[in-house]
Amino acid sequence: MAEFTLHCFCQSGNAFKAASLLACAGADWEAVFVDFLGGETRTPAWREQVNEMGEVPVLEHRGLKLSQSGVILDYLAEALGRFGAESPEEKREIWRWILFDNHKFTSYFATHRWLRSLAPAAPEPAVLAFLEARADAAFAVVEKHLESQDFLVGGRPTIADFSLSGYLFYPPEETGYDLAGAFPAVHAWSQRLAALPGWQPPYELLPGERIAPRRSYPIKG
Numbered sequence: 001m002a003e004f005t006l007h008c009f010c011q012s013g014n015a016f017k018a019a020s021l022l023a024c025a026g027a028d029w030e031a032v033f034v035d036f037l038g039g040e041t042r043t044p045a046w047r048e049q050v051n052e053m054g055e056v057p058v059l060e061h062r063g064l065k066l067s068q069s070g071v072i073l074d075y076l077a078e079a080l081g082r083f084g085a086e087s088p089e090e091k092r093e094i095w096r097w098i099l100f101d102n103h104k105f106t107s108y109f110a111t112h113r114w115l116r117s118l119a120p121a122a123p124e125p126a127v128l129a130f131l132e133a134r135a136d137a138a139f140a141v142v143e144k145h146l147e148s149q150d151f152l153v154g155g156r157p158t159i160a161d162f163s164l165s166g167y168l169f170y171p172p173e174e175t176g177y178d179l180a181g182a183f184p185a186v187h188a189w190s191q192r193l194a195a196l197p198g199w200q201p202p203y204e205l206l207p208g209e210r211i212a213p214r215r216s217y218p219i220k221g
């Protein structure tokens with residue numbers, strides 16, 4: 001049995017945040033596939049046994065069961081001694097970005113992608129437009145920050161980078177964003193992360209079946 005177990009599925013960028021850190025740190029880990037699209041996380045048994053919040057990812061390590069990608073990343077940085085803060089100031093700065101990610105960046109971008117490409121029912125156009133505008137505003141903040149630095153905090157990759165980049169590596173026809181054109185500094189940063197030893201794209205790193213986008217819309221960028 002591997003040292004770390006990650007409950008995950010390949011469409012989950014939140015799971016990819018933890019999986020890519022584990023891969024880049026060279027950790028001994030295994031994936032447990034969660035049939036999210038088949039409704040597994042909504043079953044009472046899964047909520048009772050794995051995560052009462054009904055969310056992926058969940059990390060298991062030495063009898064601990066952790067959820068919330070930010071908490072998992074923080075735990076892994078400490079357990080593996082990689083990609084963590086080197087001072088209290090850095091720790092606060094990392095958490096500032098992770099909280100921004102969870103509230104404004106991943107949340108709108110991932111929900112937009114889900115409704116646009118993966119949800120069984122086509123979304124209301126106004127809902128999609130609202131999410132796109134909110135994602136654009138969050139992207140603009142990150143773009144500006146990265147125009148003058150290679151990584152989000154401390155000039156080197158940290159868990160803040162793994163958090164905010166969780167959904168950036170899904171294909172443009174799925175996310176609706178061609179980053180090279182739409183947000184070039186974000187794109188360049190994502191390429192620096194993809195160049196880290198051990199890094200793999202989500203559809204190679206995580207288990208599950210890739211599905212084609214269910215609908216087609218114009219791509220930004």
Ligand SMILES: N[C@@H](CCC(=O)N[C@@H](CS)C(=O)NCC(=O)O)C(=O)O
Nearest residue numbers: 012013014054055056057068069070
């Ligand atoms: N803030 C959570 C978000 C996790 C999350 O929303 N995961 C999705 C899959 S990528 C999920 O399980 N959603 C179920 C739901 O919203 O009911 C984190 O960072 O781990």
